[in-house]
Amino acid sequence: MNETGSAEGMGRVILAGTPIGDRRTASQALLETLGQATLVAAEDTRRYHDLLRRLGVTSSARVVSFFEGNEAHRLPELLEELRSGQDVVVATDAGMPSVSDPGYRLVRAAIDEGITITSVPGPTAVTTALALSGLPTDRFCFEGFLPRKAGERRRALAGLADEPRTIIVYEAPHRLAALLAEASAQLGADRPAAVCRELTKTYEEVRRGPLSELAEWAAQGVRGEITVVIGGATGGPVSMEQATGMVAEQVARGERMSTAVAQVAARTGVSRRELYEASLDSRDRADGAPDGADDTADSCDTDGEDNR
Numbered sequence: 001m002n003e004t005g006s007a008e009g010m011g012r013v014i015l016a017g018t019p020i021g022d023r024r025t026a027s028q029a030l031l032e033t034l035g036q037a038t039l040v041a042a043e044d045t046r047r048y049h050d051l052l053r054r055l056g057v058t059s060s061a062r063v064v065s066f067f068e069g070n071e072a073h074r075l076p077e078l079l080e081e082l083r084s085g086q087d088v089v090v091a092t093d094a095g096m097p098s099v100s101d102p103g104y105r106l107v108r109a110a111i112d113e114g115i116t117i118t119s120v121p122g123p124t125a126v127t128t129a130l131a132l133s134g135l136p137t138d139r140f141c142f143e144g145f146l147p148r149k150a151g152e153r154r155r156a157l158a159g160l161a162d163e164p165r166t167i168i169v170y171e172a173p174h175r176l177a178a179l180l181a182e183a184s185a186q187l188g189a190d191r192p193a194a195v196c197r198e199l200t201k202t203y204e205e206v207r208r209g210p211l212s213e214l215a216e217w218a219a220q221g222v223r224g225e226i227t228v229v230i231g232g233a234t235g236g237p238v239s240m241e242q243a244t245g246m247v248a249e250q251v252a253r254g255e256r257m258s259t260a261v262a263q264v265a266a267r268t269g270v271s272r273r274e275l276y277e278a279s280l281d282s283r284d285r286a287d288g289a290p291d292g293a294d295d296t297a298d299s300c301d302t303d304g305e306d307n308r
Contacts (some may be wrong), residue, residue: 017122021200
C-alpha cells in the first residue's frame, strides 16, 4: 500500500463536483481534472459533453455512461480499469457524485479493494440551500428524495416529525406541492421552511415561510431544480387540543380517523386512546351529533396498528 492507501499500480477514483448551475462556479482544479482525464464515468454522456463545451474544456477522454440503471452492470468494468492503473473520473449532471447521484457503489467497491478515492470539491445544492434558507445551520440532516408514493412519503415525514435538526430534501417540481402539503400535515402548518429553486442559475429563487403557505404557493405550479429546507422540531409539549386539531386536519384531507390518530399520537406522545376519544367528541360537536353517538364508520384498535 502507498501513503494514500491505494495498492501500488492501481488507479484512483476521482469524484468531480460539477457546477449545480452557474458554470463560473467551476474551480480551476475541476477544469484541469476534466481536461486531463483519460476515462470518465458520466451520469449522462450528452450532458457531460455539453458541460465541457460550456466550460471551454477540450478533452480526449473516453466517456462511458454511469447512471442508476446501469451502475451495477458497469461496476466490474470500472474496477478492472482501476486495477490496471487507470484513473476513473466520476461526474454527474450537477453537484457531487454519490450524493443522491451515482457513485456510492463504486466508492464502496473501491474501498473494499484498497483503491484510493479522492475528490475535486464543488458546490452542492444541500449546503447552498441550507445557507440561504435562514434556518439553523449548526445541525442538519439530508434525506435526499423522499418516497414518491403518497403513503410511503407520509410515513417518512411522520418519522421526521420529532427531528430537532434542520431537514433538507430534494424534490421534483411536479411533486413539490404534494410534498409540502403532506409536510404541513405531518410536521405542522406553522413549521418554518424554505423552497430553494434553480440555485446559482439566472432565475434563482428562495421562498421562505410556514409550510402551509409554501404549499399554497407551490400548488400554482413551480419549475426548475428544487431543494426544500425545513426547520427542526422545537420539542415543545403538544396539548390534547392541538393534537386533536392535527387529527382533524388529516381527516379533512381524506385520511381515516384511526390512521390519523395513530400517526399524531406517535409523533406527539399523547395517549392514542384519549386522542381518539377527543377527536370523536370534536367531530360529533362539529356535526351536531349527541355525545357518545355510535361511530360505525370508523373504529380504532388502540392495541394494534391500523391494517390499511
